Amino acid sequence: MAEVCEVHKQHMDKILKVKKKLPSQEIDLEVSDFFDALGNPSRLNIVFALMEDELCTCDLSNISNLSVSAVSHQLRILKDRKIVTYRKDGKNVFYRLSDNHIKDILKIALEHIKEDH
Amino acid sequence: MAEVCEVHKQHMDKILKVKKKLPSQEIDLEVSDFFDALGNPSRLNIVFALMEDELCTCDLSNISNLSVSAVSHQLRILKDRKIVTYRKDGKNVFYRLSDNHIKDILKIALEHIKEDH
DNA sequence: TCTATATTTGAACATATGTTCAAATATTCT
DNA sequence: AGAATATTTGAACATATGTTCAAATATAGA
Numbered sequence: 360m361a362e363v364c365e366v367h368k369q370h371m372d373k374i375l376k377v378k379k380k381l382p383s384q385e386i387d388l389e390v391s392d393f394f395d396a397l398g399n400p401s402r403l404n405i406v407f408a409l410m411e412d413e414l415c416t417c418d419l420s421n422i423s424n425l426s427v428s429a430v431s432h433q434l435r436i437l438k439d440r441k442i443v444t445y446r447k448d449g450k451n452v453f454y455r456l457s458d459n460h461i462k463d464i465l466k467i468a469l470e471h472i473k474e475d476h
Numbered sequence: 477m478a479e480v481c482e483v484h485k486q487h488m489d490k491i492l493k494v495k496k497k498l499p500s501q502e503i504d505l506e507v508s509d510f511f512d513a514l515g516n517p518s519r520l521n522i523v524f525a526l527m528e529d530e531l532c533t534c535d536l537s538n539i540s541n542l543s544v545s546a547v548s549h550q551l552r553i554l555k556d557r558k559i560v561t562y563r564k565d566g567k568n569v570f571y572r573l574s575d576n577h578i579k580d581i582l583k584i585a586l587e588h589i590k591e592d593h
Numbered sequence: 594t595c596t597a598t599a600t601t602t603g604a605a606c607a608t609a610t611g612t613t614c615a616a617a618t619a620t621t622c623t
Numbered sequence: 624a625g626a627a628t629a630t631t632t633g634a635a636c637a638t639a640t641g642t643t644c645a646a647a648t649a650t651a652g653a
Contacts, residue, residue: 364533364534364537364538364544364628364629364630365534365628366534366535366630367540370532370534370535373529373531374531374535374538374539374570375537376528376529377528377529377531377539378539379523381521381525381528381539382493382506382524382586384517386586386589387517387520387521387524388508388517389589390520390585390586390589391514391515391516391517391519391520392515393515393585393588393589394511394512394514394520394585395511395512395513395515395516395517396515397507397508397511397515398508398509398510398511398512398513398514398515398558399508399512399640399641400501400504400505400508400546401513401641401642403504403507403508403511404498407498407499407504408494408498410576411493411494411497411498412490412493412494414490414491414494415487415599415600416481416599416600416601417481417482417483417487417599417600417629418483418487418490418491418494420481421481421483421491421522422491422494422495422498425642426642426644427481427599427600427601428600428601428602428642428643428644429601429641429643430600430641431599431601431602432601432602432641432642433641434600434601435601435602447649447650449599449650449651450597450598450599450600450649450650451541451599451600451650452599452600452601458588458591459615460584460585460587460588460591461588463584464581464584464585465507467577467581467645468507468510468511468577468581469499469582470512470576470577471510471575471578471581472503472506472507473503474575474577481598481599481600482598482599516610516611516613518611532629532630533629533630533631534628534629534630542612543612543613544629544630544631545612545613545614545616545630545631545632546611546612546613547630548629548630548631548632549611549612549631549632550611551630551631552631552632564619564620566620566621566629567619567620567621567627567628567629567630568620568629568630569629569630569631
């Protein structure tokens with residue numbers, strides 16, 4: 360914070376009120392990590408695919424036109440951020456969305472994008 | 477795509493079906509840009525503040541503990557991505573969330589985070 | 594046990610990102 | 624017009640990110 364601006368008295372009330380309602384830094388970080396996971400075209404593409412069906416790493420590589428390795432790296436991020444879960448079946452590892460909030464959010468985001476033409 | 481994995485015939489049906497339903501690359505990019513905007517703790521903090529009230533750059537600097545310049549840079553990104561709008565009032569520029577989808581999405585994201593304890 | 598296939602992992606590299614600093618604009622007030 | 628304040632802008636810099644490549648694991652079948 361190098362620069363300083365003067366906070367007017369009328370603004371001070373607002374500011375204090377807003378500060379009180381703000382989520383903790385911990386929540387802020389967790390939520391931004393969540394959005395960050397969806398904020399990359401390759402990962403989002405994977406997530407869109409998983410909205411439709413359970414898919415293995417190889418399938419996702421095929422669908423997304425990414426190398427198997429790149430997909431696997433991105434899946435690790437999605438796994439860490441609790442956006443996908445997986446089950447092993449022989450040599451395959453099948454991924455799916457971890458809960459319905461993800462779908463809800465994606466649907467609203469799609470609406471949002473389509474609305475501002 | 478350096479590595480190759482064999483796609484089994486049973487998987488091929490799935491893959492084609494999923495591919496058909498996938499959003500276009502353009503939509504994918506727009507939606508991931510949208511999430512990307514929310515995927516940074518500083519910007520998300522600004523957005524959380526704007527959920528509560530309309531605020532000017534100086535107020536937001538105060539609330540977020542970022543320099544005025546840093547806030548302004550981040551606001552430009554939020555403006556470009558259509559997440560906030562602004563109105564000028566004298567020397568101040570007041571920002572607000574551009575539509576209710578943003579609030580809806582933030583609420584669901586907060587629920588999502590709080591659920592996986 | 595050996596081979597083939599699916600997946601993961603780690604290092605390396607180029608690119609993207611966020612903040613700071615200094616300077617430029619914009620607006621109001623005297 | 625000149626001073627003061629709010630905001631924006633652009634360059635610079637350090638850090639983070641995404642992909643590739645090569646190598647390591649894991650599992651199934653011969």
